Amino acid sequence: KPIVAVVGRPNVGKSTLFNKLVGKRIAIVEDTPGVTRDRIYAEGEWLNKYYTLIDTGGIEPESEDIILSQMRTQAELAMDMSHVILFVVDGKVGLTNDDREVAQMLRRTKKPVLLVVNKVDNKDKSEHFYDFYELGFGDPIEISASIGLGIGDLLDEIVDKFPEGLDTEY
Numbered sequence: 001k002p003i004v005a006v007v008g009r010p011n012v013g014k015s016t017l018f019n020k021l022v023g024k025r026i027a028i029v030e031d032t033p034g035v036t037r038d039r040i041y042a043e044g045e046w047l048n049k050y051y052t053l054i055d056t057g058g059i060e061p062e063s064e065d066i067i068l069s070q071m072r073t074q075a076e077l078a079m080d081m082s083h084v085i086l087f088v089v090d091g092k093v094g095l096t097n098d099d100r101e102v103a104q105m106l107r108r109t110k111k112p113v114l115l116v117v118n119k120v121d122n123k124d125k126s127e128h129f130y131d132f133y134e135l136g137f138g139d140p141i142e143i144s145a146s147i148g149l150g151i152g153d154l155l156d157e158i159v160d161k162f163p164e165g166l167d168t169e170y
């Protein structure tokens with residue numbers, strides 16, 4: 001199945017988006033019980049196409065250099081393991097240096113990266129929308145993971161990026 005990974009600096013809403021994409025019916029499985037949460041897998045579905053979602057780990061906001069190394073690990077796991085990467089940024093806060101760090105790492109992959117601007121909770125564009133073009137991943141896709149706005153359009157784009165020849169049957 002196609003694998004979709006969610007990456008981004010802490011607090012942009014990765015877990016919220018992950019849970020929104022998974023829906024309620026499908027169990028979330030952790031592959032490393034105990035220690036620090038590493039990877040969470042879940043199954044997602046859109047228009048009868050099934051895919052695997054991975055959350056490459058929550059980042060505990062400690063010191064800035066720990067955050068940086070965890071973001072780097074997260075981006076590397078995503079680039080290794082997934083077919084489509086969702087790079088999440090915060091439309092309320094705008095572009096930050098940590099976003100630029102994540103972008104710099106993701107630029108090394110040839111895999112499709114969708115730039116997702118979260119926390120756009122109404123019909124208006126984020127006031128920071130055009131700043132995100134600097135990251136180099138094309139047109140940002142605006143969503144509100146908590147309210148559920150823009151999720152259908154995002155899923156259309158995700159499914160569109162699935163590589164040919166992968167099984168998307170249940």
Ligand code: GDP
Pocket residue numbers: 008009010011012013014015016017059118119120121143144145146147
């Ligand atoms: P993560 O650290 O990237 O996984 O971020 P979380 O999913 O834990 O979310 C961080 C904070 O942002 C939480 O307080 C969420 O409730 C909030 N949040 C997530 N998505 C949205 C959204 O679409 N709109 C708003 N206003 N807040 C959101």
